[in-house]
Amino acid sequence: MYPYVQTRPRKITPAFTPSGVYVLPLMAKGKHRDKGTGSIFKEGTGYRAQIVIGYDSNGRPKYKRVRCKSHKEAVEALKTLQSLQGQDRLASPSTLRLGAYLDQWLATRETRIAPNTYRQYEWIVRMHLNPSLGHLKLTELKRAAIQSLIDAKANPGAGKEPLARNTLRTIRNILHKALNDAVRDEIIPTNPANLVEVPKLPGSVRDFLDREQAQRLIEEAKQDRAIGTLALFLLYTGVRIGEGTGVRWQDIDFDRREVRICGQLQRVKGKLEYRPTTKTNQDRVIPINGTLYGELLQLRQRHEAMRFDDPDGLAFLNQFGRRMDQKYFLNHLARLCRQAGIKVVSPHELRHTAATIGLMANGNLHAVKELLGHSQVSLTADLYGHALLESKRGLTNDLEEAFQATPSGQVGG
Numbered sequence: 001m002y003p004y005v006q007t008r009p010r011k012i013t014p015a016f017t018p019s020g021v022y023v024l025p026l027m028a029k030g031k032h033r034d035k036g037t038g039s040i041f042k043e044g045t046g047y048r049a050q051i052v053i054g055y056d057s058n059g060r061p062k063y064k065r066v067r068c069k070s071h072k073e074a075v076e077a078l079k080t081l082q083s084l085q086g087q088d089r090l091a092s093p094s095t096l097r098l099g100a101y102l103d104q105w106l107a108t109r110e111t112r113i114a115p116n117t118y119r120q121y122e123w124i125v126r127m128h129l130n131p132s133l134g135h136l137k138l139t140e141l142k143r144a145a146i147q148s149l150i151d152a153k154a155n156p157g158a159g160k161e162p163l164a165r166n167t168l169r170t171i172r173n174i175l176h177k178a179l180n181d182a183v184r185d186e187i188i189p190t191n192p193a194n195l196v197e198v199p200k201l202p203g204s205v206r207d208f209l210d211r212e213q214a215q216r217l218i219e220e221a222k223q224d225r226a227i228g229t230l231a232l233f234l235l236y237t238g239v240r241i242g243e244g245t246g247v248r249w250q251d252i253d254f255d256r257r258e259v260r261i262c263g264q265l266q267r268v269k270g271k272l273e274y275r276p277t278t279k280t281n282q283d284r285v286i287p288i289n290g291t292l293y294g295e296l297l298q299l300r301q302r303h304e305a306m307r308f309d310d311p312d313g314l315a316f317l318n319q320f321g322r323r324m325d326q327k328y329f330l331n332h333l334a335r336l337c338r339q340a341g342i343k344v345v346s347p348h349e350l351r352h353t354a355a356t357i358g359l360m361a362n363g364n365l366h367a368v369k370e371l372l373g374h375s376q377v378s379l380t381a382d383l384y385g386h387a388l389l390e391s392k393r394g395l396t397n398d399l400e401e402a403f404q405a406t407p408s409g410q411v412g413g
Contacts, residue, residue: 037051037082038050038051038052038078038081038082038085039051039078040071040074040075040078043067045069046067046068046069046070046074047067047068047069047070047071047073047074048065048066048067048068048074049065049066049068049074049075049077049078049081050063050064050065050066050078050081051063051064051078051081051082051085053085063185064081064104064185065184065185066078066080066081066108066181066185067181067184068112073111073112076111076112077108077111077112080107080108080110080111081108083107084104084107095137096137096138096139096187097134097135097136097137097138098129098130098133098134098135098136098137098138098141099129099130099133099134099135100134101138101178101182101187102125102129102130102134102178103125105178105181106118106121106122106125109121114266114275114277115266115267115268115269116242116266120170121174124170124171124174125174128149128153128171129149129171129174129175132149132152133145133146133149138182138187138188139187139188141179141188141192142192143192143193143194143195143196145192146172146175146192146193146196147196147197149171150168150171150172150196150197150198150199151199153167153168153171154168154198154199155199165198165200168198168199169198172193172196172198175193176191176193176194176196179191179192179193207345207349207352208345208349208352208353208355208356208357209342209343209345209349209350209353210357211357213340213342213343214235214353214357216340216341216342217231217235217336217337217340217342218232218235218291219340220336220339220340221235221336222295224332224336225298225299225302226317226318226319227318227319227329227332227333227336228295228336229295229296229298229299229316230244230245230316230324230329231333231336231350232291232292232295233247233292233295233296233316234347234350234351234354235350235353235354236288236289236291236292236354237259237261237286237292237354237371238351238354238355238358238368238371238372239261239286239351239372239373240264240279240348240351240373241326241329241347241348241351242264242265242266242279242326243261243263243264243278243279243373244316244347245264245265245314245316245323245324245326245329246263246264246265246274246275246314247259247261247263247314247315247316248263248274248312248313248314248315249300249313249314249315250313251263251315252288252296252315254293254296254297257287257288257293258285258286258287258288259285259286259288260283260284260285261278261283261284261285261286261373262276262277262278262283263275263276263277263278264277264278264279265314265323265324267325267326272323272325274312274314278373279373280373280374280375282373282375284370284373286371296315299315299316300315303317303321306321308321309321310323326347329347330346330347333345333346333347333350351372354371354372355368355371355372358371
């Protein structure tokens with residue numbers, strides 16, 4: 001059995017077209033392909049995989065549809081639909097419950113998103129959405145039920161810790177994304193998550209190193225070429241740990257003294273793999289300061305002397321020349337912190353340190369947003385408002401000096 005694709009207009013042609021699209025082959029008169037195998041349609045700039053899941057009162061077929069960007073994705077999506085159909089896991093829209101729909105939705109997205117993203121989606125669905133809302137029929141799901149779930153997670157009652165606002169936002173966003181697909185597939189008329197609000201919680205200051213602690217860590221990191229250079233890179237650039245371990249030598253321009261952040265190192269089925277994409281799917285270029293420039297040059301010389309050669313050209317390898325596992329780095333970063341006589345911080349807290357001290361130094365919110373790779377400046381402001389207060393304090397002091405200054409050509413008195 002193989003998936004079929006039809007193009008519009010619906011003219012059936014055999015085998016492969018000149019563009020490489022696999023189309024529904026001609027069949028002998030009187031013969032039909034098996035029911036339930038599904039089909040693939042060219043739709044605009046993308047493709048649509050679909051399979052019949054039932055019939056309405058007028059005998060018209062009802063479909064489960066998945067929209068895809070490429071033909072390859074559509075083929076994989078149709079295979080998943082066929083598998084779900086064989087397991088009797090594709091219910092009619094009128095009886096489909098949210099839990100079953102979310103399971104189907106996850107299955108069709110597994111091969112279309114990054115492994116870490118899929119794991120986050122699956123965890124949110126399994127731990128937060130299905131236990132509370134999974135029993136509800138998809139067609140009867142209302143905004144009030146979703147809002148009640150978010151409110152309950154934000155205020156769980158005495159003796160229980162509320163979820164962080166970012167986690168609440170992620171719960172809402174994942175459900176909103178899944179229900180948007182249900183709207184496109186004409187399972188439900190509107191998205192009930194559209195107007196769900198994430199309540200504002202008491203602000204929590206993210207843990208970071210102060211200037212003195214950061215300087216002590218920098219001095220200690222300079223003594224450890226394998227682990228320390230990555231710690232310096234995170235501290236001076238503010239990149240995510242996966243982005244840092246995913247930097248390749250070809251991404252570093254030593255002449256222009258800048259690095260392009262365009263990929264990340266992720267563990268996929270137990271193996272560390274380079275993936276040419278960032279969390280926001282957008283590349284960014286970060287300048288390299290003098291200290292980091294010198295450290296990277298020495299690191300490259302060390303790799304050449306040790307004959308370290310990663311197949312993807314990764315710059316940050318462990319002391320044995322193998323790819324840098326995040327847990328391995330976390331343990332050695334803790335060692336560096338103890339040797340420096342400071343509190344132990346995580347790689348992500350080095351990112352917070354870069355953002356916080358950077359904002360305190362110049363107050364340029366847009367520049368910090370670009371450095372961190374945030375999608376919106378409002379996210380940066382929400383996360384690092386405490387640092388903005390310090391930069392505003394410096395601004396008010398500057399205003400005081402400006403107002404008290406004697407105008408040119410006038411004598412004070």
